[in-house]
Amino acid sequence: MTTAIHPDAGLLRQYLVLTKPRVTQLAVFCAVIGMFLASPGLPPVQILIAATIGIWLLAAAAFAINCLIEFEIDARMLRTARRPTAKGTITPLQVIILSGVVGGAGMLVLYHLVNPLTMWLTFATFIGYALIYTIILKPRTSQNIVIGGLSGAMPPALGWAAVANAVPAEAWLLVLIIFVWTPPHFWALALYREHDYRNAGLPMLPVTHGKDFTRLHILLYTFMLLVITVLPFVIRMSGYMYLSSALILGAIFIGYAYKLYKAYSDELARRTFRYSILYLSLLFMALLIDHWILMSGVAG
Template identity: 65%
Template sequence: MSATMSTWRQYYALTKPRVVQLIVFCALIGMALAVPGWPSGSEWRTIGAACAGIWLVAAAAAAFNCLIEQHIDARMKRTAWRPTARGELSPRQALVFSALLCSAGAVVLLVWVNALTLWLTLATFVGYAVIYTVWLKPTTPQNIVIGGASGAMPPVLGWAAMRGELGAEAWLMCLIIFLWTPPHFWALALYRVEDYRRSGLPMLPVTHGSDFTRLQVLLYTWVLLAATLLPFLIGMSGWLYLVAALGLGLRFCWFGWRLYRDYSDELARRTFWFSIWYLTLLFAALLVDHYAAAWLY
């Protein structure tokens, strides 16, 4: 029994649960904002099916990523524990697991959501698992910037699930995640630079050095702050969101400035973890603002 549970835990680890949870959360925000007011009973069923389908396909992409990068993961302290890197799960097991998850997610999205969401989700799978993992990540220090396009898609998937079409609001949320991705990952790469150097991946701190990377983090935090004001400026959100966006954004810029002026691995680690809370709280504020406006007006 314990051996069976251990095997299931290994499969579960392949799905990168924390990453997938954030993906589904951002997709859920896109779904909620696509519906004026509180969702109806049928809309709740669509939301549940869309979350399940997106989770399955995102988990499949994560498992495929672990399969492709098993030898790289084995050379990095941060990822050496993964079942594929340790040889606890074979490449065939990881591939079959990924294929089953992707197939199940595709069926859920096609049958209980809509075809547009299915194709967009599968395109995101290809963008992350193939274009980013196989091509961009090992070949260019701009891998995070270019590959971030697929990681920024969850709100678009959520919007498509509820509307059956794509709206400007969905793409604006996508833009915010796209601009958040580089400072988030480069903060990690700064204090894990030796890991990336051993792995052979051309991450920006390895190819261009710490000073240049820290400058990029600082610049991106300010550009991100400007982008997060757009929902308020176009009437997509209200004052509650604006206050949250300004407070969180200025805090992120402060981290970027300190990182640029007085670097330490501990500060880079704190910046990385703050960036995760930043995105979570920013989108939560967008959600709360949406329902507050519906309740007030």
């Protein structure tokens, strides 16, 4: 949810709102988990700090560009109408300068203090979200969040690359989990914000195919997600602690999706959306704890 601001709010406060700090925090959290999973022990502190800062800065720059490109759409939506770009309390030039400075700083930090691979992967993610998803996919196809979800799913691979200077299959499996998680997460929001997206002229799934169709696909994706989240155990990337957590968390998610499918309400859609955020956080935390348990067993 966008933080409300007043036209006379300080410039720094307006800049902060444009970077979508809550969304950025979740992305950076997943990247940090990727860093820990890439290391048999604790990742080097310098890499951990530098990569976190660099990825955070580039994510913030991408969100600012997204707000700039969509300022007219945001102005027509209740959820986003108070963004400074939508209200006109900040100029396009100021946003471009913000994104250039913040994004440039992030690239420098990643290149010089982490490794070039992480910088280029993070920059590609920036392009994928800020330009390809925002300009090409979002206004043209109801599958925008499915196709464009790849850029939002990249943080674990970025974190893994920061520590290992490589992106093995295990890292891409984490990307796949977020990629499949994104549609049911976002469509739950789109259901109770359907009028917003209709007024904005965006072809979100509830607008183009109706709420019943969207609810069915949320349910199908949660089943698919449960299957995919078992794969880390199948390939011996994780153990029984993670497996039990994935099954329990996934069953709860399916429960929300099934209730949503059978008897829709805006309140239930909101609860499903909120749970989806908690679900991803707990799932990745379980991966980390399980990783430490396995490493402790190897060390012992």
